[in-house]
Amino acid sequence: MTTLADPVPGGRPKDVARARAHAKDLSTQGVHGVVLAYVDTAGIGRVKTIPVSRLASAAAWGVGMSPVFDTFLADDSIVTTDVLGSPDGDLRLYPDLDQVVVLSAQPGWAWAPVDRITQEGARYPACSRTFLRRTVSDATRRHGIEFKASIEVEWAVGQASAPGDAFVPAVSGPAYSATRQVELSDYLLELLTAFAAQGVDVDQIHPEYAAGQFEISVSTLDPVAAADRSVLVRQTIRAVSQRHGLRASFSPAVLAQGVGNGGHVHISAWRDGANLHAGGDRRYGMTPEAESFTAGVLAHLPGLTAVTAPSPASHLRLRPSQWAGVFNAWGHETRETAVRVITGTTGRQDQEANLEVKPVDLAANPYLALGCLVAAGLDGLDSGAALPEETTGDPARLAPTEAEARGVRRLPTSLEQSVEEFRRDDVLVTALGSVLADAVVAVRQGESAAVAGLDDEGVAAAYRWKY
Structure with missing residues (x-):
């Protein structure tokens, strides 16, 4: 099952407790790091990674990442629009706890897709995962x-x-x-x-x-x-x-x-x-x-x-x-x-x-x-x-x-x-x-x-x- 609700600062009800339980279970399986994954406009998979001990914090408050990546090209050069492509601003990446997976071929790592919201807690209009979720909803x-x-x-x-x-x-x-x-x-x-x-x-x-x-x-x-x-x-x-x-x-x-x-x-x-x-x-x-x-x-x-x-x-x-x-x-x-x-x-x-x-x-x-x-x-x-x-x-x-x-x-x-x-x-x-x-x-x-x-x-x- 996919989480269909938007992330919120502080975490949705029970998310932090679930993340702590996830982290404990992952640790017992020898997992030390979690890959937080999304795909940019150019189709390149981008990631941030966190220690498994930080999963509960990520579920509550997200992980920072610049919005500039939404105008990266495949060769990592950057183009701009009227609102994207500058060095300004920050986003919060929230892992979907329903989709956390232990990576069999990367021992010690787990993986989770993310939704992105603004620092102010608003829906980020360039988040493609949020776009798809809202379209099907x-x-x-x-x-x-x-x-x-x-x-x-x-x-x-x-x-x-x-x-x-x-x-x-x-x-x-x-x-x-x-x-x-x-x-x-x-x-x-x-x-x-x-x-x-x-x-x-x-x-x-x-x-x-x-x-x-x-x-x-x-x-x-x-x-x-x-x-x-x-x-x-x-x-x-x-x-x-x-x-x-x-x-x-x-x-x-x-x-x-x-x-x-x-x-x-x-x-x-x-x-x-x-x-x-x-x-x-x-x-x-x-x-x-x-x-x-x-x-x-x-x-x-x-x-x-x-x-x-x-x-x-x-x-x-x-x-x-x-x-x-x-x-x-x-x-x-x-x-x-x-x-x-x-x-x-x-x-x-x-x-x-x-x-x-x-x-x-x-x-x-x-x-x-x-x-x-x-x-x-x-x-x-x-x-x-x-x-x-x-x-x-x-x-x-x-x-x-x-x-x-x-x-x-x-x-x-x-x-x-x-x-x-x-x-x-x-x-x-x-x-x-x-x-x-x-x-x-x-x-x-x-x-x-x-x-x-x-x-x-x-x-x-x-x-x-x-x-």
Whole structure:
């Protein structure tokens, strides 16, 4: 369960007592430090760490951190907006006590996601975790709808001994092959062991398509917990990789050519325990509300890409005919459309039916990505948006006249285009609020400027080990 209430100075009722009990229990397990984790606007995981003895103090009064990090770029340079990016001010980081986890692959450490508030105790408008929590809470309040979500994690495993920042795949076997699984059998086993110890329910873990690439899928949770889990999964993969003399990259494009790393989002809407994507009288068992929610996501995808595919490296991955979903279209189990309607196995549709949103990668801040996807879907639900005709096969093969008639359009082909689409999308800008929306624009523009003049290989190299 995720804590849904905002932090307050002094702690919520019973929080301090719970934190003391947590700290005592953690100490008996040999934990000495706690990682307090959040993700900045650029998609970089940032942390503060505290001794376990300070957990109760953190639950009561938070831990200080500058707000400047919300306008950091992936290379740690800083851009500014009218309210962010200066050396002034401070924030308080409050750990979510419901999500404290002992890190199996980092002996002596525990981990917890944080919410951030101002020193005065007010909600911090650039806290992406708070944004997501309030977005899903508002959906429940207004529509009686809750969500289940998960984020796929793809990563490339390289040899840590490779010279400089070069990427040398740690495996040589073919895509999806038994050879790759055998080559890194001990590594994958330690990952499974670590995830089990941390309470992460793994659906599958397997070799993927690109050189050295693997993927893990985990079970669905509420969106805030799903975003937390995505951050924790990556923390764990990095730690286990290092223990095996390997290096993990979650960059959208480890190399300039070929298939990149995705972070596909699976999401479904529920009311009173019933899945709105199954058992309905619309296409593929969707209810009218599920169709409208899907239509909303589809309609806002051009602007959404500034949040879901936010790096210059993202656009090295977003290429046609590579299952990246670069066309604004939907299809039933169609892996080339941006939105894939999944109906699930016979007998389990009521549990498994969901949407997969494909133009998402792991440069994205998962809290921003999920929050904006929910906001886009709710806009479709509010307006009763109609879902257009579905697309089968590869949209890249449609004749231009047929694509135009179907409304199938290529999503933005550059980060600059994504930003322009985002700025024109009033629904997304309003959902985020001016402070966070301005940070998204400023950081994306800063990333574009940082790689101006680089060729594709230069862009891939610049972000290879950032995420």
